[in-house]
Amino acid sequence: MIIVMQPDAGDAEIDAVEAKIRAHGLAVHVSRGTERTLIGAIGDERALEPEMLDPMPGVEKSMHIVKQYKMVAREWHKANSVVDAGGVPVGGNTVQVIGGPCSVETADQMVAAAAGVKTAGARLMRGGAFKPRTSPYAFQGKGVEGLELLRSAADGEGLPIVSELMDVRMLETFLAYDVDVIQIGTRNMQNFDLLKEVGKIDKPVILKRGMSATINEWLMAAEYIAAGGNHNIIFCERGIRTFETAYRNVLDVTAIPVLKRETHLPVIVDPSHAGGKAWMVPALSCAAVAAGADGLLIEVHPNPCDAWCDADQALTPAEFSSLMQQLGAVARAVGREL
Amino acid sequence: MIIVMQPDAGDAEIDAVEAKIRAHGLAVHVSRGTERTLIGAIGDERALEPEMLDPMPGVEKSMHIVKQYKMVAREWHKANSVVDAGGVPVGGNTVQVIGGPCSVETADQMVAAAAGVKTAGARLMRGGAFKPRTSPYAFQGKGVEGLELLRSAADGEGLPIVSELMDVRMLETFLAYDVDVIQIGTRNMQNFDLLKEVGKIDKPVILKRGMSATINEWLMAAEYIAAGGNHNIIFCERGIRTFETAYRNVLDVTAIPVLKRETHLPVIVDPSHAGGKAWMVPALSCAAVAAGADGLLIEVHPNPCDAWCDADQALTPAEFSSLMQQLGAVARAVGREL
């Protein structure tokens, strides 16, 4: 950690900062420049926070030099981690696609969706049983019955399943239905109690990026899960909130190479929620794979116009199948398989 | 709801939209302009979502005309609601100040803080027993013991208490310690299961704005609580996330008059978290009261430099006392009391 002193900081103030650093078990290194004195804290700087030093007299600002995440950091684990998602490897050379409807509605819908996902060549199926909705008056998901319909339809096609967990009290039920991959949604990226709980199990967790979460906050949220013992974490970029109003969110493709550099864990992309419109999905999907994504989470519905939720962003099975063809070509162009 | 058709939309497409609207129990009104046909859906438009109509052939876009929140809306409840916070009225002519440390640390710290809060003239005390921290390695709060220390110190001064609830499983405990006002934090503004639970009790709830929540999303989050039956809701603006890096967040004072117009419920401001630095708190507090805030949530710590959390944003009891004097003058300048 580096502490930058104010230009007029005196010896007593510098001494006080030194004493505080030493009290936390770190060594001190002082560098007197022409305009500022800098104090370096040498040792495990995780013991210090800028907020401990910033309010001290004579301190201008202090900053960490080392990243605060450790278990998820590539710095400490150079090779790519491949997460086993119900038998499907995520994070290896093959780009994995997860398809399925935004929300589970009926048995017929789920059977048709599962068939469409399988036929197109995707290897995992998604479906929301519990839905986070902006309005309390909107459809909130089928609940446990939804998990059952998803499990049953996916089993019919031999597909592992992915579903979102919102409430810590439902974790037992998710395990009872053997949900293969548990999704933590955007609004819960910093629901720390939920992160701690999924950190105690061994099912893979898809951790969606918060609407305006920085890369650092996202990595720290994953660190919560890893710190609990569960290292099967998959990051999912899903668009960030900006000033732009022409589309729902801005898909942050830069996050892909940046995350791949910072962490050894897989990174996938949800192009459906990012743009919010089905017609944007192909372009965004191709961009994500070209930028190095390890997978995609795509909404597919047998009849999008009648979907109970996010109807305008789902692809039909035919559109999805055609997109899978194109994604295969893009994946090969960047040295991957689909 | 209005549906704007594409310029080349034909009769069949217009008919299909009409049919869908009628199927949801609304009447239809078609207006053919020179460049576009508009379709109005007349009736309770909460039965329709833009996503139901946008994917239909020939539709360019559709939009709600009426706001989706109802119970919290001033449109349906013209007079200001005054919330009873442990005997202290919030939302009336008196601006209420809630003071106290970011986190509960020790009995001594809490006793000293309570005395400082009381002496300065504030009428409620805050203290965090459960802390949402970006890092899993940072101090996570004293937990239940913290509630006990807060309760005891505040009781000594006759102050009602405010504390943050993060985990739905702790609600019983909060009620057992008779926490007078339950705070829902920024990261949980859209933790819908938590909102539903606090909607079932009758304790007042402070609902902090999400880091990048729109005014509309915030009102809808409050509607979740109100829809459950709990109308004792206090909005708390605490700074939003923007591109600016010179301070932690941008205090959105515009939100104050806008919320006061949209809802009948009280609106308070947290200047401590907004700026993130103690020296900014006086200016931001005065601005908030001048803009019409019904109260403030200010961090006060007997010895900020030694605080275990957010040390650089707490005021000392003396600074707090002096600020209270100035706030009184500003309140009177805009026709309020403190």
Added chain:
Amino acid sequence: MIIVMQPDAGDAEIDAVEAKIRAHGLAVHVSRGTERTLIGAIGDERALEPEMLDPMPGVEKSMHIVKQYKMVAREWHKANSVVDAGGVPVGGNTVQVIGGPCSVETADQMVAAAAGVKTAGARLMRGGAFKPRTSPYAFQGKGVEGLELLRSAADGEGLPIVSELMDVRMLETFLAYDVDVIQIGTRNMQNFDLLKEVGKIDKPVILKRGMSATINEWLMAAEYIAAGGNHNIIFCERGIRTFETAYRNVLDVTAIPVLKRETHLPVIVDPSHAGGKAWMVPALSCAAVAAGADGLLIEVHPNPCDAWCDADQALTPAEFSSLMQQLGAVARAVGREL
């Protein structure tokens, strides 16, 4: 245009709005719903602005239905426009790459850069003679001498040139040096006097997106150029400003399909300025082409470490050459050529 009246608006207020609309030559269509009265203005709504109607008594809000841009809109010009950039077609099936250094420095640097650009297979060369710098104390560009060095080096390889015009008083000089494509930079996207001037010439104009310009504002800025008579406009996405601090800007790939839908004009991408780091350029370039970009603007410098400006984002000629190979594969995967 649609005007939404407040729930308690009376007949006198509705009549006044009707009168104002008719006074501007449009017809009126009134629709009385259960909660609101809507007034439609039928005719050329460009004669009306929401700000004319919003302050009238009884009006809740008003909104345009038709887009305000016309000449650049695909609605009125269905086919893709191909812009002739010094003999190189931009906007056709071939993805065009513009390479070269951020700033012109020396004759040797430019000759080496031109050779690198040509060898790698790119067809246009860029170089900044006038540089917009945040600090007045930073290198501001070589000025006119820079144009001369760029022209001469590019001529040696038979490459048309692209350079940024910042000051309207330099336009004559740009024409004198026959700059083939004039770039309007991010900070000048809404320098309306500059836009008007380049609207009067017939050289192609690359219009970079403002740091936080919406798609609509960007299209309207292009409309300024088109309204002057110059239809040779190329949009250039270069990253937008958001809350994220891990990289300079967020490359907005969603803007590519959205612009391609809204306008008939070509859309290119600047991956170098977007990420701000050379190591991010390959991933962002591949993403841009996969998303449908018509071209790329990439910084190439013979010796990036010694560049006088933006040294950390330029590729070496060897890196550029290798990237061109990969881009060719991605282009073919989405049915384009390079």
Added chain:
Amino acid sequence: MIIVMQPDAGDAEIDAVEAKIRAHGLAVHVSRGTERTLIGAIGDERALEPEMLDPMPGVEKSMHIVKQYKMVAREWHKANSVVDAGGVPVGGNTVQVIGGPCSVETADQMVAAAAGVKTAGARLMRGGAFKPRTSPYAFQGKGVEGLELLRSAADGEGLPIVSELMDVRMLETFLAYDVDVIQIGTRNMQNFDLLKEVGKIDKPVILKRGMSATINEWLMAAEYIAAGGNHNIIFCERGIRTFETAYRNVLDVTAIPVLKRETHLPVIVDPSHAGGKAWMVPALSCAAVAAGADGLLIEVHPNPCDAWCDADQALTPAEFSSLMQQLGAVARAVGREL
């Protein structure tokens, strides 16, 4: 400047960085920590840019320690600067209000506006003769005739005038009409050629903040003017662009105390453009003064509903007069005069 080396950086890489720093005339100080080596560059760090060092092998990142602005910095000029705006002191104990219409329309309008501004007690008058409009089809201002009408109406009441300069070619004309204060608008905050030109004159300049300009960029833009020799600079906060859509911009009151700490120059606020609605102006004005603003720029129009531009944000003379009363009370509450 501090350079943080990568964990595996070797001696050769450290030596190369040292050599580069020394080559720019600075001394070097190396600090070897447990996880990283830090290199401090001691001397005038303005000679170095992070971009010079970041691309070197073994460098993780580098950062300035000292702020890049100097002439505008309070660090080098402790006392408040008071700018003489046509005889009216801005930046002293008295809060100054500038009133007037968004755009100059007619002689009658201007005479009525000037009377309203004067009567309410404001001491400067504003009026736009050249208007930056998003659409090329919108009213672009009266031009030179507008300056004449403004000058004449303001002279009638003995008020100095403020008007926006967009085009560097019009500067002579502004001086010919003796515009007392030249305003540089939001879209031109980084129009560096324009900044350089107003840096050469001695008229006071109001520098509005760019829509998404950071505090640092804004101070650097002012430094452009100061570096040219003109130190009569007034900062004007006018709302920033965020994700929020319920109002036009977010008035950033935090910028007020932060700027007052960073610079010795005056800071004023434009509440009219910030919120975009007349009904928000009183709350925002009071907040700005309470937060420490040295002045306000408020739109006043004799008949807002008929204004040719931004009609929904202007106050009537009566509303303005009433607001001035309230602002006087707020100013006194924070120890200022109006």
